[in-house]
Amino acid sequence: MYELARKALKLAEKAGAEEAEIYYAANHSTGVNFRKDALENAKDRFSEGIGIRAIVNGAVGFASTNSAAQIEDAVEVAVAEARVRESDPDWVSLPSNGKYPTVSGIFDKKVETLELESCIEYALALIEGTKEVPGTLPTSGGFTRSKGKQLILNTNGIEIEEESTAISGFVDVITVNGQASTAYDFGISRSLDIDFFALGKNAAELAMKSNGGIKIEPQKTDVVFHPFAISDIIEEALAPSLDADNVQKGRSGLIDKVGEELAVPELSIYDDGLIEAGIETSASDDEGVPSQRTTVIGKGVLETYLYDSYTAGKAGVKSTGNSSRFSYTSPPSVGLRNVIVDYPQTDVIADTQSGIFVNTVIGAHTANSISGDFSVEARNAFTIKDGALDKPIKSLMISGNAFELLKQISGAGFDVRKVGGIITPSIRVSDMSVIG
């Protein structure tokens, strides 16, 4: 199919497209998964396909296929769809003139050539790690390695091809004696630099420590969110409002807030498509706009929303390189790249007299993505007493508002984690409402 991408672009022009774009993506992943402490399966997945955007008179049609035999049909459908649509006055053009920065750390030859035997070893290391903690059992988990290749071509001269690799490991653990308590850990990276044994051990220790939880009284208190918990809240309750498309369509709690002091002055948030070895790092975004580092919140002030080229054209600004696709089957839309949460770091738990530490949350996706309101169930939560973790908490609901939360951040830890594209330390928020 890769060889057919250029032909498809020409076909689209021939069929009457004034502008056209071909997005080609291929992926090969190998995963080894376990159930309890036994390896259960090995999975090999190959996927490959192209998505075509065709523009006629300022209207966009889109079609996709994963079959080489159907490329011509798909091109014709994309052009025909563009023709039935009314012209969009906000359409400017597909990107052009891409001069690309060099990015590093996103491709590792050792990951590309990883044999099944090594994948099995990494999966076993996760299991072995959990065995360091008697009284726990892994329930499920696995190791995956993947290699991806993408190519973006358009009729304005964009041509960018990139290859990348990734590995990831996940483990879920349960305690076997007394009251059941669970915990998980995971890691993702571009190269083979994750200690999977340690991940397994961490998860098992956390499940063990969480056993025999107490009930606490409803209160307002300092809550320290582990990177897993805070990244979930950022992604579900805050990020949708930074999306220029939501702003332009009246679906963002941050409309007309650029230039306003949104957060405490110590906080900055960057969106960075260039950071070394980032999970969302690449030379361009998913429509061929060069990647960049964007200060979204600088010293507490909202500096910009995030744009792809359509929303940028509509607003009369430059794209921030935030065009993103779930796969070749969907047209691009605005998405996060690597999001970096920056706040002066300290030993945040030691600095907290009394409060609550929350490792993970469930239900963050039920947040109100416009108003930023969220209500989540905290998992693996502990009381903090005199600067140290004290007792596990059985059940805890935390509710709040993502925008309010930005104004109540009062601390960050040294424990920066790469949670997919979100790179953040633990974050302390003052005066959160909790119900035990």
Place this chain on the structure above:
Amino acid sequence: MQELIMTIMQDIKFYDCRVIEGSSTSIILDNGKIEELSRNFTRGAGVRALCGGSWGYTSVEGEINLKQGVEAASKLAISMNASTPKEDVELATINPPEVKNLPEIRIDPRDVSIEEKVDLLKSIEAHAKVKGINSTKVMYLESEFKVEYRSSDGIEGAYELMNVGFAVSAVASENGVYQAGRESRFGYGYEVFEKENVLELAGKAGNTAIELLKAKTPKGGEMPVVLDQELAGVFAHEAVGHAAEADLVLEGDSILENRIGEQIASPLVTIIDDPTLHKFGYYPFDAEGAQSKRTEIIKNGVFNSYLHSRETAAKLGGTPGNCRAQGYSMPVVRMSNTFIDNGDARFEEMLEEVKDGMYLIGSRGGQVNTGEGIFQFNAEKGYLIRNGELTELVRDVSLSGKTLEILNHVALVGNDLKMTAGRCGKAGQLVSVSDGSPHLAISKALVGGA
């Protein structure tokens, strides 16, 4: 399906193939403008092979060579088994499926022009845009796919299905407060747009958003509640259904492990999973060729059955038929149409029963920890119940708690079962499901608010 004449590799005691071919159309009307008009063609296959206690799985998109696929999956299974040998996996025997009772389609959406579909979306949009609404989004989805199945033990089957439906959301804002209302319906055949009063539904989405602007965030705490059909359906699916999936039970990650025959819920509660119903979770046979069939998960409060694949059925004893996959992914144990069966209580009786508490309506989704039996989900809105009557509207209310406690606190079960279409995520895969319930009165639950 390509002919599969091959000698099974030594040591491979089972393999199977699923070939899926399909296409989908989506139209998105955003703030009255067509934002997306797209069509997607797909073709691919998923192949499993079993060696001893290890599975190998290969999925391929595009041009398919099944023979190579079986070989690749077999190699994976063989090397897994060589490096970590374990107890052999046995599979429950099944009969070849009978494809019958497919949903009838009166109006084929492919016979309806794009212009007509866009016009329909525009009128849905117009109805959602009641006074005070400043943003709308209407989505039309249509997908057709053909599934062919074949296994080394002679099970074969094929069917074609076509789904169609829409979702509408409307957003209202006032003084920096934003609230949304949502409605969606999915079914088989374009007649779903005639059967359901879609314009009325659109208006309902708009009005919900407006109403919510005025709603208060309640004070949380423990209290008696009434759940509407949608939220109670999410509870049945999330909190009970997932814990009944036999693969999670085998992982040691379910509170329902070793509970068959036990009274785990109020005797008023019966929960059923039924893929034969023509709801969004319908299928004639599952992803390993097992005939779809109705399962009583809980009968009159007694835990009755897990949901099974061929592997889990052989291990735990039971009937296969709930093994499903998204596209060419590896099949896992999943629900289909899951619901709490009707009781005989009227809604008014429930309000009287609860007296002072909350009525929770609609769902923004939920999540469960099956190992500890703890769930969390959010209602779209609610009403305070005071002295047996509905009073003021509240928003951003969530419910969390222990599955088994809630099941035992069910005080009344209504007589007004309703199903809602949705998608369920597990193992990184989404499949279409539906869930439902009549209204439920629960004597004690933990409600979260501000």
